[in-house]
Amino acid sequence: MLSLAERLKEKFPNIVTxxxxxxxxxxxxxxxxxxxxxxxxxxDDPEFGFNFLMDLxxxxxxxxxxxxxxxxxxxxxxxxxxxxxLFVKVPLPEADPAIDSVTSVWASANWYEREVWDMFxxxxxxxxxxxxxxxYEEFKGHPLKKDYRYNQRQPLIGPLN
Amino acid sequence: MTTTxxxxxxxARKYSIFQYPFVTxxxxxxxxxxxxxxxxxxxxxxxxxxxxxxxxDVLFVVGTISHxxxxxxxxxxxxxxxxxxxxxxxxxxxxxxxxxxxATVMGIDTLIPVDVYIPGCxxxxxxxxxxxxxxxxxxxxxxxxx
Numbered sequence: 001m002l003s004l005a006e007r008l009k010e011k012f013p014n015i016v017t018x019x020x021x022x023x024x025x026x027x028x029x030x031x032x033x034x035x036x037x038x039x040x041x042x043x044d045d046p047e048f049g050f051n052f053l054m055d056l057x058x059x060x061x062x063x064x065x066x067x068x069x070x071x072x073x074x075x076x077x078x079x080x081x082x083x084x085x086l087f088v089k090v091p092l093p094e095a096d097p098a099i100d101s102v103t104s105v106w107a108s109a110n111w112y113e114r115e116v117w118d119m120f121x122x123x124x125x126x127x128x129x130x131x132x133x134x135x136y137e138e139f140k141g142h143p144l145k146k147d148y149r150y151n152q153r154q155p156l157i158g159p160l161n
Numbered sequence: 162m163t164t165t166x167x168x169x170x171x172x173a174r175k176y177s178i179f180q181y182p183f184v185t186x187x188x189x190x191x192x193x194x195x196x197x198x199x200x201x202x203x204x205x206x207x208x209x210x211x212x213x214x215x216x217x218d219v220l221f222v223v224g225t226i227s228h229x230x231x232x233x234x235x236x237x238x239x240x241x242x243x244x245x246x247x248x249x250x251x252x253x254x255x256x257x258x259x260x261x262x263x264a265t266v267m268g269i270d271t272l273i274p275v276d277v278y279i280p281g282c283x284x285x286x287x288x289x290x291x292x293x294x295x296x297x298x299x300x301x302x303x304x305x306x307x
Contacts, residue, residue: 150263151261
């Protein structure tokens with residue numbers, strides 16, 4: 001009996017590039033091309049049934065020299081029918097940090113993707129309303145990127161200090 | 162005994178402080194503790210929070226202020242009628258506290274004038290009452306605009 005991650009690698013050999021086991025949780029590394037179709041089939045295929053997008057976040061690996069990519073998007077999926085969790089990781093290059101939106105698969109991805117755009121500057125193609133969710137519209141830059149100077153001030157009103 | 166009109170108005174004003182609690186964060190728990198029966202802020206004539214800035218005299222800014230919230234605080238302050246005073250309650254409102262990041266205002270005195278600073282994370286109720294008495298001294302001793 002193959003594990004869930006290995007079954008996925010066998011079923012989607014062109015999309016899944018790696019299989020990891022993070023603290024006992026099955027994890028697959030996926031190419032960004034075809035991510036939407038891949039996640040769609042994870043949701044709709046009764047073999048997997050991942051009907052719940054629990055979280056969608058990102059990591060900036062700017063100072064990790066062994067990483068060839070800059071960002072990584074992480075989908076935290078859960079199957080209510082099978083009580084099964086899955087992490088899907090998608091590396092993104094620094095030059096073009098963009099990925100297809102999955103709002104049409106799980107509606108809850110809407111605000112998660114806006115948060116990732118706000119904090120990391122990763123664009124989501126096909127998102128219905130990709131604007132800032134936590135910071136204000138006048139804010140410049142994306143504060144959780146590792147090259148954002150943490151103590152720089154961007155007040156809405158009032159003097160700099 | 163008060164001897165002049167100025168002192169009499171100061172006496173009346175310092176014992177009838179209508180406060181507007183602008184509570185955003187954990188300092189609010191200490192504020193509630195101070196305002197309730199155990200420490201009883203009503204002994205100082207300040208036991209009557211008004212939830213409209215137009216009816217209040219003292220703006221209690223209780224808790225961290227982010228840049229996104231800063232225009233709201235400014236608008237609340239602008240809506241208050243003269244004479245008005247501002248109390249910075251807790252270290253986040255005094256200096257930004259332990260926050261030094263993209264989101265936090267480094268002290269509300271960068272936005273609005275502050276009369277009394279009450280540091281502490283959060284300040285104990287005794288500390289708050291001490292600050293309130295200092296505000297009363299300030300109100301009593303200043304020139305009363307009518």
